[in-house]
Amino acid sequence: MLKGGAREIQPRGRRRTDYRQTTSGVMMAGKRWGNALAPILSVASQGIGVGQLILLLARVGANDATDVYLYLFNMGMLPTQIVTVGVVFPMLLNRERITARLARLIRRWIPFVGSGFVLLAAFWMALNGRLEELLLPIVAASVVNAFLQARVWIRAIGAEAAGDPNWISGIAIPANVLAVGALLLPLPTPELLIFAMVSALAVANLGLLVFMTVRKVGDKSFSELPVSRLQGSRAETWFLTKAGVSYGGLAVIQSMAVLLPPAVLTILSVAAKIVASLVATFVNAVMPRVIHRESSSLRPSMRFLSFLYIGAAVVGAGIVGFAAVFGGELLLPAVCVALWVVGAVANSVAQRTAYRFLPPNASRITISIVPIVAVLTVASTLSPNFQLATLLCAYAAVDASTGALLLAALKEKLNAVVAGMAVIAISCLWVLSLL
Known part of the structure; x- marks a missing residue:
């Protein structure tokens, strides 16, 4: 304001800078960049x-x-x-x-x-x-x-x-x-x-x-x-x-x-790394946008899981096809890894959805899965045919079983059935690997 109560006249075509708005805009832009x-x-x-x-x-x-x-x-x-x-x-x-x-x-x-x-x-x-x-x-x-x-x-x-x-x-x-x-x-x-x-x-x-x-x-x-x-x-x-x-x-x-024998542990670790990387790349980067603190429905995550099942089937078919063409002895382990991918995406999506829509004690539903699988794995070592495929089935069984149980608890019948079918197939392969 000027003396005598007259208004300060701003030059035409220019506006007074609101530094609070500018700072807020910069902070919001920084937050968006951080999220990306x-x-x-x-x-x-x-x-x-x-x-x-x-x-x-x-x-x-x-x-x-x-x-x-x-x-x-x-x-x-x-x-x-x-x-x-x-x-x-x-x-x-x-x-x-x-x-x-x-x-x-x-x-x-x-x-x-x-x-x-x-x-x-x-x-x-x-x-x-x-x-x-x-x-x-x-x-x-x-x-x-x-x-x-x-x-x-x-x-x-x-x-x-x-x-x-x-x-x-x-x-x-x-x-x-x-x-x-x-x-x-x-x-x-x-x-x-x-x-x-x-x-x-x-x-x-x-x-x-x-x-x-x-x-x-x-x-x-x-x-x-x-x-x-x-x-x-x-x-x-x-x-x-x-x-x-x-x-x-x-x-x-x-x-x-x-x-x-030597090298089996390396192959198992590589398979685990590949599955974890696929989940981290295609699930972990997307799920925070689908399920978050303000989410009011689990439908978006279940639709996302349906698409992931299709993608997992394509990836699994590629793994099995590669093994069939270039290494017939790796065919059984390849099928195990393909089913593991299906179980891993089901478990990853189900876990994050359960965090939002199920009570904290819902973890009791799945807490016994890993000990049971671990005991069965130790028992499997008594078989003379214990092999890499057996261990791959054990890892796959943990993810697929956990995902199936959580999806059932979320009352997502169709997605739970898909994960359950993966559990059945993994169990059959586990038995086959020991025969």
């Missing part, structure tokens, strides 16, 4: 991870060294999957939040537990005559990598709980990129090349951890935790039981591969 970046990072991470495995097999083939690397890597991740992902993350979101003291203990000790699991896995391999002296440097590098990887994951899930999914989506990109570089080195032996690759994983995770620490990634989630909760709360016990049973049972199933 997470799926891109996820797809890139999965793609580079598969590329790393392909390059590894192209350089050294499937042998004892690759078995050791893949088995120790998975066992080193097990405590992180059970406690960090299965307990800490949901309790950062749950109304009965994890206490600051418990979170501090987990952040301090889970990295050491991860390294300890690597040593236990190495002992199991040595007990079965699968760990030669030349492979011990790979064990040492795996111990270090498991420790650093656990620290990185703790910070990433803290950021995810605070609403930033980018760190968890791209968490493996630096390590996988550096590992690919290591695999291109002209090293003379498979053992030395894999040692260089695992060391590259550790170096990349160390660099990422330093960067995340400087940026204080995830600190906000852990700095706002309550000192204590009301007495009688058993939230952490429930989450720990659910995650421990699921991931622990799968670890038992994978450990049975150590009893089979």
